[in-house]
Amino acid sequence: MKVVLIFMLILVSISPARAQELTGDDIIQKVNDILSPGSSHGTSKMTIITTSGKERTFVMESWSKNDGEKNLIRYSEPRRVKDQAVLMLNNADDIWMYFPRTQRVRKLATHAKKQKMQGSDFSYEDMGSGDAFITDFTAKRLDDGKAEGENCYCVELVKKKDSDMSYSRLIMWVIKENFYPIVIEYFDEDDSERRIKRLVQSDIRVIDEIPTAWKVVMTNEEDNSRTTMEVVDIEYNIDVDDHLFTERGMIR
Amino acid sequence: MRRWLPAALIMLSASAASGQDDLELFGYLESQLMGAEIKSTFYHVQTNKLRFDMKYSPSDHVTVVANYNDVTYHGKRQWNVPDFLSNQVKAGIADPMASFYVIPFEDQHILDNANLRLSFNSFDITVGKQQISLGSGYVWNPIDVFNVKDVLDPTYEQPGHNAARVDVHPWGSFNLTALYTPEDTWESSGKLVQIKGRIPRFDVSLLFIETLWRFHDYTRLDTLDYGFLELPERRRVIGANAEGELLSLGLYAEYGYNDMEFTEDFHEWAVGLNYTFDFQTYVMLEFYQNTFAKSDYHDYDINDWMRFLAMEQKTVSRDQLYALVQHPVTDFTEFGVSGIWSISDGSFALVPTLTWSLFENVDVTAYANVNFGEDGTAYSKLMGDGGLLRARVYF
Numbered sequence: 001m002k003v004v005l006i007f008m009l010i011l012v013s014i015s016p017a018r019a020q021e022l023t024g025d026d027i028i029q030k031v032n033d034i035l036s037p038g039s040s041h042g043t044s045k046m047t048i049i050t051t052s053g054k055e056r057t058f059v060m061e062s063w064s065k066n067d068g069e070k071n072l073i074r075y076s077e078p079r080r081v082k083d084q085a086v087l088m089l090n091n092a093d094d095i096w097m098y099f100p101r102t103q104r105v106r107k108l109a110t111h112a113k114k115q116k117m118q119g120s121d122f123s124y125e126d127m128g129s130g131d132a133f134i135t136d137f138t139a140k141r142l143d144d145g146k147a148e149g150e151n152c153y154c155v156e157l158v159k160k161k162d163s164d165m166s167y168s169r170l171i172m173w174v175i176k177e178n179f180y181p182i183v184i185e186y187f188d189e190d191d192s193e194r195r196i197k198r199l200v201q202s203d204i205r206v207i208d209e210i211p212t213a214w215k216v217v218m219t220n221e222e223d224n225s226r227t228t229m230e231v232v233d234i235e236y237n238i239d240v241d242d243h244l245f246t247e248r249g250m251i252r
Numbered sequence: 253m254r255r256w257l258p259a260a261l262i263m264l265s266a267s268a269a270s271g272q273d274d275l276e277l278f279g280y281l282e283s284q285l286m287g288a289e290i291k292s293t294f295y296h297v298q299t300n301k302l303r304f305d306m307k308y309s310p311s312d313h314v315t316v317v318a319n320y321n322d323v324t325y326h327g328k329r330q331w332n333v334p335d336f337l338s339n340q341v342k343a344g345i346a347d348p349m350a351s352f353y354v355i356p357f358e359d360q361h362i363l364d365n366a367n368l369r370l371s372f373n374s375f376d377i378t379v380g381k382q383q384i385s386l387g388s389g390y391v392w393n394p395i396d397v398f399n400v401k402d403v404l405d406p407t408y409e410q411p412g413h414n415a416a417r418v419d420v421h422p423w424g425s426f427n428l429t430a431l432y433t434p435e436d437t438w439e440s441s442g443k444l445v446q447i448k449g450r451i452p453r454f455d456v457s458l459l460f461i462e463t464l465w466r467f468h469d470y471t472r473l474d475t476l477d478y479g480f481l482e483l484p485e486r487r488r489v490i491g492a493n494a495e496g497e498l499l500s501l502g503l504y505a506e507y508g509y510n511d512m513e514f515t516e517d518f519h520e521w522a523v524g525l526n527y528t529f530d531f532q533t534y535v536m537l538e539f540y541q542n543t544f545a546k547s548d549y550h551d552y553d554i555n556d557w558m559r560f561l562a563m564e565q566k567t568v569s570r571d572q573l574y575a576l577v578q579h580p581v582t583d584f585t586e587f588g589v590s591g592i593w594s595i596s597d598g599s600f601a602l603v604p605t606l607t608w609s610l611f612e613n614v615d616v617t618a619y620a621n622v623n624f625g626e627d628g629t630a631y632s633k634l635m636g637d638g639g640l641l642r643a644r645v646y647f
Contacts, residue, residue: 054584056584080644102385106388109501110497114528248376
């Protein structure tokens with residue numbers, strides 16, 4: 001009985017201490033694990049609201065494999081971009097685009113990762129960078145706080161010297177309960193004090209035991225534009241053929 | 253009536269399968285106004301084009317694709333080639349033949365693509381009229397003997413070709429393609445074999461093509477056909493293509509050695525660089541050399557010009573440089589300027605371009621072209637300053 005009591009006391013005293021002791025790296029590793037399911041397949045709707053208030057909607061089907069290392073996106077709407085596809089391999093280090101009207105596949109160089117995807121506030125880098133939070137940034141835990149009404153860990157991610165990411169640093173707010181990053185703030189590559197974009201994830205549902213934001217809003221504070229990504233359907237850890245992540249897979 | 257037959261067939265097959273989710277019907281309507289100032293008169297030709305696409309995938313292994321194009325031209329439907337030429341070249345045209353030197357804009361009612369694709373685990377077979385796209389060049393593709401791009405509008409879609417094609421995917425990114433474009437006989441038919449693979453940061457391919465190059469002698473008439481005399485000649489191309497990244501720059505290179513049956517062998521090559529700055533501006537530079545073309549513009553003759561204007565050969569001059577700067581001025585508007593420099597003869601053309609996504613499925617493209625060369629050069633003032641305005645509605 002005495003032994004059990006001591007053990008319970010140790011547990012009680014250790015638990016909060018362990019939460020306190022979580023380092024920035026620990027938190028980002030858990031975030032990365034959640035955001036990188038083995039494989040996925042889904043459909044989402046992307047709505048862009050421009051500076052002038054114009055609205056454009058895109059519908060796309062996407063597949064991922066190897067914890068997000070391989071990604072394929074294919075547009076189905078609007079008609080002018082129907083069947084256009086983007087293949088991202090090696091965490092978006094290699095990007096190809098397929099244009100169905102000319103049936104041409106073009107390989108994009110790394111610098112093209114910075115381009116806006118279909119005029120949205122997401123760059124190719126934002127969409128397909130797999131485990132970039134770990135490989136391209138150094139994490140440092142800041143004071144915990146509240147974001148979007150949730151109790152969160154706050155982590156600063158500073159770009160590593162050898163990284164070619166477009167942001168000098170990120171501030172990430174991670175829900176304590178499930179390690180889901182509810183807010184990410186992006187800072188200018190040349191001016192680390194200037195916030196340029198802010199991403200908010202909401203309507204988090206658990207799909208196949210994986211928390212998933214059903215709605216993601218990226219606000220571009222420089223251009224005063226906003227892009228909303230809404231999940232239509234998604235499934236995780238399914239069998240996705242490797243052939244899909246090739247030039248052949250882009251050409252449906 | 254016959255011209256509507258392909259469209260009717262597509263519509264009928266579409267109706268027959270309309271209850272099925274795997275049938276897709278789409279396309280666009282395009283209206284275009286193109287003009288140029290020739291000898292102080294501004295001429296223009298207006299084009300209306302309806303493209304109707306059908307795609308049907310009854311299973312994961314079978315895809316049927318077809319599109320019908322209906323294109324009508326209005327305005328100046330025949331452009332006289334001598335209007336663009338120097339007096340020296342015009343002097344070589346015999347008077348009785350002068351009326352033959354025209355570029356006609358003829359209405360088209362064609363089944364542009366119509367093919368069946370069978371997909372298996374490690375190979376695909378595509379049979380029927382289909383697009384053939386070869387090479388990484390933006391404006392010039394030395395290894396593409398099937399298409400010639402318009403230097404002012406290089407991204408416009410190319411016509412379909414009758415072909416049977418097999419793509420084998422034995423492992424990873426390695427591909428083997430064999431293609432056959434049937435003509436009257438095996439000898440005159442096109443054959444292509446291409447091996448494609450990947451090395452770090454680069455996609456590379458090697459290919460061999462044998463085809464019949466149907467170019468013409470524009471100084472002699474064929475009395476049977478009442479047209480210019482065709483000089484078909486066997487052409488064998490050994491080529492290579494690479495596209496990737498070096499020192500943070502996008503880099504591509506394309507080379508084709510042309511082994512000719514009668515005329516002198518020649519080579520074509522293109523190399524290009526591109527880069528996107530943090531502020532979203534995209535720049536591109538492409539150099540192209542074609543040793544079939546001449547390097548001194550005083551030597552250009554009517555054959556060179558006609559073969560170029562009839563899109564039988566890619567350029568009239570040997571060395572060309574293309575530069576493009578493009579910037580998204582708003583989320584849906586892109587402004588670009590391209591410069592085309594014919595290094596061989598020192599002529600130059602400037603092409604400012606605007607593309608605008610006006611509404612959800614409505615695009616507008618406009619460009620102007622201004623030439624700065626001496627008479628007789630590739631981009632001489634005689635070629636006519638002009639432009640194009642195009643609106644396209646997708647459905």
